[in-house]
Amino acid sequence: VVKKLPVLPLICVQLALMGFFSDFNLYLCKCFPVHNHVSSICSTWGREHFKTFDGDVYQFPGTCEYNLVSDCHESYQEFSVHLKRTENDGNPTVSYVLIFVVNLPYYKAGVQVEKNAVYIKLQSKVGITVMWNGDDAVMVELDHEYASPTCGLCGDFNGVSVYDEFIQNGRKISPIEFGNKHKVHRSNEDCEDPYEEEDESLESQTICEEMLRSESWSSCTKLINPAPYIQACVQDMCSCTNSSEDFCVCSTLSEFSRQCSHAGGEPPSWRTPQFCAKQCPFNMVYEESGSPCMDTCTHQDTSSLCEEHKMDGCFCPPGTVFDDISMRGCIAQSECQCKHSKVYNFGEIYQQDREKCTCLEGRWTCEILQTPATCAVEEGSHVTTFDGKTYTFHGECYYTLAKLESKFTILVQLVPCANQEFDTCLKNVKILLNNDKNNVRDISIFHASSFHILLQTSFGLQIQIQHVPLMQVYVSLEQSYRAKTRGLCGNYNMVLSDDMKTPQGIIEGTAATFSNSWKANLMCQDREERLDDPCSLSKYAKHWCALLLSPNNTFTQCHSVVDPEIYYKRCTYASCNCEKSEACLCAVFSSYTRACASKGVFLIDWREKVCGKYTESCPASQTFSYKHQRCQLTCKSLGSVQQSCISDFLPVDGCSCSEGLYQNENGICVPLEKCPCYHNEVYIKPGKSISIKDEHCVCTNGVLHCHSWRLRSSGQPCNPQKTNTQYFPDSFRQPFTASIMIVILLSSQISTDCESGCVCPGGLLDDGKGSCVNENECPCQHNGHLYIPGAQIPNQCNTCACKGGKWKCTEEKCPGTCIIYGSGHYETFDQQTYGFQGHCAYVAVKNNCGNKQVQDKFEVITENVPCGTTGTTCSKTVRIHLGRKEIKLSKGKYEESDLGNGTEIQYRIRKVGLYLVVESAIGLAVMWDRKTTVRILLEPQHSGEVCGLCGNFDGDGQNDFTTSGQLVVSNPLEFANSWKVSSNCPDVEVNVNPCEATPNRHHWAKMKCSIITGQTFKDCHNKVDPRPFHDNCVKDSCACDSGGDCECFCTAVAAYAQACNEAGVCVAWRTPDICPVFCDYYNSPDDCKWHYNPCHTPCYKTCLNPQGICSNPIPNLEGKRLPRTCCRTLHQIILPVKKCSMMFSDVTFTENEVIYNVTDSLGMCYYAICINATVIHGNQSCNITTPTTTAGPTATTTIPNTQPPTATPLPTTTTTITTKPPTTTAGPTTTPITQPPTTTAGQPTTTTATTPKTQPPTTTAAPTTTNPCITCEWSDWYNVHDPSTDHSDWETYENITNSGLQICDKRWFIDCRAVHFPDMDFNDYKNQTGQIVSCDVDYGLICKVEDQSRPPRKCFDYKIRVCCEVNTCVSTTPTPGLTTTTTITTPTFQPPTTTEGPTTTVTAQSPTPTAGLTTTTTTPTTQPPTTTAGPTTTTTVTTPTTQPPTTTAGPTTAIIVTTPTTEPPTTTASPTTTTTLTTPTTQHPTTTPGATTTSTTPTTQPPTTTVGSTTTTTVTTQPPTTTAAPTTTNPCIACEWSDWYNVHDPSTDHSDWETYENITNSGLQICDKRWFIDCRAVHFPDMDFNDYKNQTGQVVSCDVDYGLICKVEDQSRPPRKCFDYKIRVCCEVNICVSTTQQPNLLRQPWDQLQRLQPQQPNLLLLQDQQQPQ
Helix, strand or coil: EEECCCCHHHHHHHHCCCCCHCCCCCCEEEEECCCCHHEEEEEECCCCEEEEECEEEEEEECCCCEEEEEEECCHHHHEEEEEEEEEEECCCEEEEEEEECCCEEECCCCCCCECCCCEEEEEEEECCEEEEECCCCEEEEEEEHHCCEEECCCCCCCCCCCCCCEEECCCCHHHHHHHHHHHHHCCCCCCCCCCCCCCCCCCCHHHHHHHHHCCCHHHHHHHHCCCCHHHHHHHHHHHHCCCCHHHHHHHHHHHHHHHHHHHHCCCCCCCCCCEECCCCCCCCEEEEEECCCHHHHHHCCCCCHHCCCCEEEEEEECCCCCCCCCCCEEEHHHHHCCEEEEECCCCCCEEECEEEEEEEEEEEEECCCCCCCCCCCEEECEECCCCCCCCCCCEEEEEEEEEECCCEEEEECCCCCCCCCCEEEEEEEEEEEECCCCHHHEEEEEEECCCCEEEECCEEEEEECCCCCCCCEEECHHHCCCHHHHCCCCCCCCCHCCCEEEECCEECHHHHHHHHHCCCCCCCCCCCCCCCCCCCCCCHHHHHHHHHHCCCCCHHCCCCCCHHHHHHHHHHHHHHHHCCHHHHHHHHHHHHHHHHHHHHCCCCCCCCCCCCHHHCCCCCCEEEEEEECCCCCCHHHHHCCCCCCCCCCCEEEECCCCCCCEEEECCEEEEHHHHCCCEEEEEEECCEEEEEEEEEEECCCCEEEEEEHHHHHHHHCCCCCCCCCCCCCCCCCCCCCCCCCCCEEEECCCCCCCCCCCCCCCCEEEEECEEEECCCHEEEEEECCCCCCEEEEEECCEEEECCCCCCEEEECCCEEEEEEEEECCECCCCCEEEECCCEEEEEEEECCCCCCCCCCEEEEEEEEEEEECCEEEEEEEEEEEEEEEEEEEECEEECCCCCECCCCCCEEEEEEEEEEEEEEEECCEEEEEEEEEEEEECCCCHHCCCEEECCCCCCHHHHHHHHCCCCCCCHHHHHHHHCCCCCCCCCCCCCCCHHHHHHHHHHHHHHHHHHHHHHHHHHHHCCCHHHHHHHHHHHHHHHCCCCCHHHHHHHHHHHEEEEEEHHHCCCCCCCCCCCCCCCCCCCCCCCCCEEEEEEEECCCCCCCCCCCCCCCCCCCCCECCCCEEEEEECCCCCEECCCCCCCEECCCEEECCEEEEEECCEEEEEEEEEEEEEEEEEEECCCCCCCCCCCCEEECCCCCCCCEEEEEEECCCCEEEEECCCCCHHHCCCCCCCCCCCCCCCCCCCCCCCCCCCCCCCCCCCCEEEEEEEEEEEECCECCCHHCCCCCEEEEEHHHHHCCCCCCCEEEEEEEEEEEEECCCCCHHHHHHHCCCEECCCEEEEEEEHCCCCCCCCCCCEEEEEEEEEEEEECCCCCCCCCCCCCCCCCCCCCCCCCCEEEECCCCCCCCCCCCCCCCCCCCCCCCCCCCCCCCCCCCCCCCCCCCCCCCCCCCCCCCCCCCCCCCCCCCCCCCCCCCCCCCCCCCCCCCCCCCCEECCCCCCCCCCCCCCEEECCCCCCCCCCCCCCCCCCCCCEEEECCCCCCCCCHHCCCCEEEEHHHHHHCCCCCCEEEEEEEECCCEEEEEHHHHHHCCCEEEEECCCEEECCHHHCCCCCCCCEEEEEEEEEEEEEECCCCCCCCCCCCHHHHHHHHCCCCCCCCECCCCCCCCC
C-alpha cells in the first residue's frame, strides 16, 4: 500500500537488506562511547540548507529529486534516501513521501516506521535512521561502519570537512555544482538545475546574531559553531518575502536546537505562543530536548532503558506517564489501568485458576490460590506432570503414574494401538489403595457422561477417565500432597527441573530413560523413543489441525489463556500416526477444550466443524451437551450411599439424559419415579418390594426403603448404643482383611495369568544383569547405564553416589541457565520452553522487578537482527547493564559505556572458545557466540528475584510467563510482548512457521537437521532429548531462504551440541563439510596450531596459566585448543612451551626474567617481565626503604620491591598482611616486610615472587664481626576445612595441626585469601561480598555461618599462609679503612665488572635501617648469603617500607631514581661514583666531589665498574638522608608532574593538537624544563597510551620536545578521525633535602611502620647527594 502525504517532501528510502548479512567475518575489538552524535547525522531544513556528516553547512536550492545519501556501491545499493523539495505558497516544503506500509507503526525485515506528534521515523536494524518532521526538515543518521565513503548531498562521511565535497581534485567547487551532481534523473520528469547567484548584502545579520549568540544558547554555542547557522538564518530572512518574520527564522533556529541536542547540549525553551509555536496533542508539552522513549502505563520504565539520544517533540509533563491503554493523554501513574483481554480499573480484581489479582497503578498484585494440580496422560503417549512438565513416551507395560507410599498407587497400562505401527494407547488404569479400610468408603465412582467416568474421594484425589474417542486419564491432587508423590506425574513440588526423578533418586535427561524406570513389571523391555519424524505436513493434518490456530473460530477465544501451539504439534503428529483416523484428531481437540475449561473458558459448539459424528450418535432418549456437571445420571446411582458429588469437577461433554431424567438398565432415560432399584445384581421394578434378611424393602424413586419386621413385631427398643435406622444396601461394602490391598480396576479386561521363568531366591534381588545379589549390592541405573555400588557421578552441580541400589545426591542449589538462540527459541531458568519471534528489543532478565528497589541493579536486553524474506534472525544484539556500566554486544564486537548512575559492579570480558563471555562479581554471566545464541547464567542467590523473558528462576516453570505487569498468563506471545523495551514496537500477533511459508525448503531442512537425531549424536540421545532441538533446527533452516543457510542450520545444531556438552557428552560434530570453523581438520594433532575443540574448557592451560584451573561456573564451550606441548603468548603467537624467550632492546631475555624495574617515587613501581616470548608490563604500589649504614666508606643500594613471578602474571594485586611482632634478638637485625605478589595481565592465577640476580660484593681485610640474620619465609597455602559441610570456614592453626599438616610456631605475618578469588585483596573481597570473617596472626582465619547476614548467608572458601621465622648466622671480616664495593643489577642487564677479592652473594630487596656498625642482608624467600674464604662483609638489602638512611663516620653515596627514557648526566671526581641516566632529550648537570655511582636503565647497556672505590647499581628509590659525612652542599634536582592539559577540541577539525605552543597560546602556562611527558586518552585515562593506540589504531605522536599531535589525515581506521587526548609533563624543580636521624624501626609491627614512614613529595629525584652531618 502506498501512502501519499500531500504537500510534503519526497523521501525515498531503499534498503537492500539481503546484502547486510552476507559477511560474517566477525572480529573482536573494544569500541569507545561517543555521546556527541553530530558527526553521524546529516540534515536538511528550510528552503535550501544542508549539513553534511562531516559538518559542512551549505545552501542548495534545487527542486528536483536528489540523492540525499546512499552507499557508493556500483553494482547494487544497500540503502539510499532520496529527497525532493517544492514550494507551497512561497514556503519551502517537500512534495510527498513514499512509504510502503499497511499502517503505523510498521515493522518488517528489520525496518520499523512509526509516527509521533512531531516526526515520522524510519529505523533499520542495519544502522540507518531517517526522521522527517512532516514539513521542511529531514535528518539521516548512519552507523559509523558506513563511514567513508557515502554518496549524495550528505557528503562522503570521511570525517574531513570540505574535502571531497567542495574541494575535488584540488579544485574548489560551489554548493550548486556539488548539489547538481547528485540529481536523480527520472525519464518522466522535467526539472531544471538551479544556477549560481551572487551573495547579497544582508541586513538581517544583527537579528540572527543576537538570537543565536545570546546567553540562553551558551550551552549550544560551546559545542557547535553558530556561524553557519547565523548565515543560514540571514539567508532565510532575506529570501522570505511572503511570510511573517518569525516563520523565516523558525526553521534554522529549530535545526540549531536539534543539532545542539545531538551534540549533548541543552537548548533553551526559545519558542513562545507568538513565536514559532508548536501544538501538542492531549495534555502533552513541547520540549526542545527530551528522551524519545516515553514511559507509558504498560511500559513504565521505558525511559531508563532508552538508547536513543534526545530530540525535540511532545512529551508528558514530569510525574506523569502516557496512557496507552485508554488513550487519555498524560496521567499520574497511580491512575493507570491494567489490561488483560479487557481493561481493568484501579482496584478491580481478575481471578484465574491459580491466582487472584488486583489492579494497582497499572500493575497486578496477585495472591496464590490453593487449587489442586492435575497430571494427564493424553492420546496414549503425551504426559503432563503436576508441575506442568510435558513429555512424550510410547510404552508397553504397566507404569506407576502417581504414588503416595501410605495412601495410594495409580498404575496405567500403555500398549501399541491396534493397526497402528508406531503409536501407543492407554488401555487400563489401576488404583491401589494401600491398607486403609476407610478409603473404600470415601470413594465415589460414576459416569459424568457417556464419554467420561469420574472417581472422587474425600481425601483429595480425583480421577477423570475419558474413554471416547480414546482413553485419556486426568489425576488431580490437592495441595496437601505437594512434594509427596512420585511416578510419571513427577514429585509435585512446584519445581519443573526435577520432575524426571527415578525411583532410585536421580534425575534423568530424557522421557524414555525416566519412564522406563517406573515400570511396574520388570519383565517388560525398556522402550526407546523413535527420533524420526513420522509426519511430513500432510494436507490432511494441515487442514484439520489448523483449526486450533485459526484467528476467527470457536477456539480463538481460548488462545489468550491456553497456548494452542503444543496441541497443534500433537494434532499433526496424531494425524500422521493414525493414518487419517478421526479419533486421534478428536482426542487432541478434546484435550484442548478441557485445558480451556480448566482456565475458565468453556468452548461451545466446537464440534460443528470437526468431530461432529460424536454429537450425532447419542441414543434416542439422550442428548449431547458440552457442559455436563451432574453427579447421578443413572437410576443405579440413586441407590448409592453417596447421594451427591464429593467435590466439584470440570464440566464434560458427551451424551446423557436431560435434567430430571435418569438412565435405566436398558439405557433409556426415564423420570425419577420410573427408576428401578438394584440389589445383589438384581433390578427391582419401581413400587415392588423384596425381603432382605429380616427387612421389608420397597423400591421408590430408584431407592430401596427398608423396615425391620422383627423389630416392629417384638416391640423391643433398640440397644442404647444403636439407633433405629433405615437400611440402604451398598454394593461397595464387602468384607476384607487389613492385609489385603484393595484394587479398583477400571477396564474391560486385565490379564491375571502367571508367567513361568527364573526368579531369584528369597532375600536376593535381580541386579539387572542376570545375577542375584543382596540389596546392599544392588547397582544403580542412570541414562541407560548401570553403576556399581560406591560409584559417583556428577549431576549438574551436585554429586550422586550409588548406595544399596539408590542414588544419594548432594543437594546444592545449582546456577540457572537461560538459553536464547536461533529465530526466537527460549528456555527459561526454570526450563520452560517457548517460541517468540520478536522484532524489537526485549528484557531477557533483570532484578529490579515491579516496584522493587535493588542496590546492584543488572539487566540483560536482547534484540533480534533479521534477514531473509521471512524475517528470521541472523544475529543478535545484547545489552548488559551492570550498575552504572553498559556492555553492548553487537556484530561480533563489544562496546562499554558509562550510564552515569548506579553502583560499581566488577566484571570482566573474555573469549572462551567461540563465545564472548561477560562475567560479573554479583553472580551474573552472559555467554554470546557472537551470532544468534545467548546463554545467561545466574547464581542461586538470585533465585526468585528476577523477571523477564527468562522467567523468575524460582523453580516453578508454570509461573514463568509473568508479564511486566506482574500477571501470570498462559500465552507466550502476550507474555513476551509485555517485555518489549519500547512501547512503539508493534506486538507479535502470531509465530509464523517458516516451513509453511517456504515449503520448498522443508525437505532440505529436514535432511540437514537429521544430524541431530542421527548417529553423530547417538551418545547424547539418552541424556538430552533431541526432538525439540531438531524441530527448531528445521524451522530455522527453512527461514534462512536468502543467504545464511548454513548460519541458521549450524547455530541450531550447535545449540544441541552445547546441551550435550553440559550433560557430559562431548560430540565432535563439525567437519570440513558440516559447519567448519577452523581449517585444522587435516593437520597433525601435535602441530603447534589451533585445533577445533567441541568442549573447550573456560580456562585452559597456557604459559600464563600452566595449571589450567577454573574457579567459576562457566560451562565447557565449543572452541579451539592447543596441543599440550604448545603454548599461546599474549600476542597470540603459538610456540612450543620451551621457546619462551625474546629480544628486547637487542638483549635476549629468558622466561620469567625481569626486563626493567623502576619507580616514579610517587608510590608506584613499574616493571616488565619476559613471559611466553612476550613483554608483560605491570605496576604495583611499592614500599621503598633506604638503609642505615655503619662506619666506613660504604655504598648502600635500594631497589624496588617488584619481583618477577614464577607462575602466571596477573593484574596488580594487594596482599593483606596481618603481623605479629617477632621477638628481637641481640645484634643488628631487620624487619622483613612481605611484598604482595607481582602480577601482570592474564588469567587469574596466584603468583609468587622470585629474587633478582645480583653480583657478589668484593671486600678486603677488616676486623671480624658476627651477626645473626633473622628473617621469615612464606609457608605453603593451607585450606583444611570444607565450608560445604557446615557453611562455616575454620582455617585455624589448631585445625591445620589436627589435619596432619605442620605449621611453624614463630609466625610473623598471615596472608588470607578467598580460594576462588586468590588475586583479590582480602579486605576488598570482604567489602564486596559482605562476608564477616577474621584473619589474625594469633590464631588463623575464622568465618562463622551465624555471622553472615548477606545472601547466600554462608561462608565462602578461604585459605591462609604464614610467614615463619628463619634464623641464619653469617660471619664476616671487613677490611679496615677500605671501601666495600657492591655491584647489584636487576635481571635486565649483564652483570657489571667488580673489583677482585673474596665475594659475598647479596640477594636484593629494599633494605631496612639498622643500628650499629654492620649491615645485615635478609630476604624471606632466599638462602643466607655464602661468604668465600677471607675477610668479608655481609650486606643487607630488604624490601620493607621506605625510610631515609642515616650514615655515620665516612663518605656515603645515595643512589637516586632512574627512569628508562632519559639521557645520562655524568658526575666525576676521585674517588667518584658515576650516575648514568637517560631522558628523551634533556642533558642534566654535572657535579663533582664524592663517590660516584653509575645508575643504568633498562634501555642501556650494562655499566662497567671502574677500578677502585666504585659502586655500580641499577635502582629505583627515594633520596637518602645522610649524617656524619664530609660536608658537601648540592642542590637536589628533581621533577614534578604538572596538571593535565587539554586545550584543543578535536570535534572542530577531527584532529588534536596538544602542543606546548597551543597550550601557551590558550593562556595557560607550562614549564620550560621538561623531563618527561605523559599522554592519555581523555575518556580512558587509566589505560596505557600504547595499548590504547594499538587497540584503536590511532596514529598519534607523544614527544617531550613538542607535546602531542594527532592528524585526521593520518587516521585509516574508522571513524577516521582523532579522539580526544590530554598531556602532562614532569617539570624540573630545585630543592634541598635535610637529613635527620631516624628512630630504630627494627621489627616494628606493620601498622607502626606505616605510621612512622614520612610523607614523600611528588618528585622524581635524579642526582646523587652528599649532605653535611
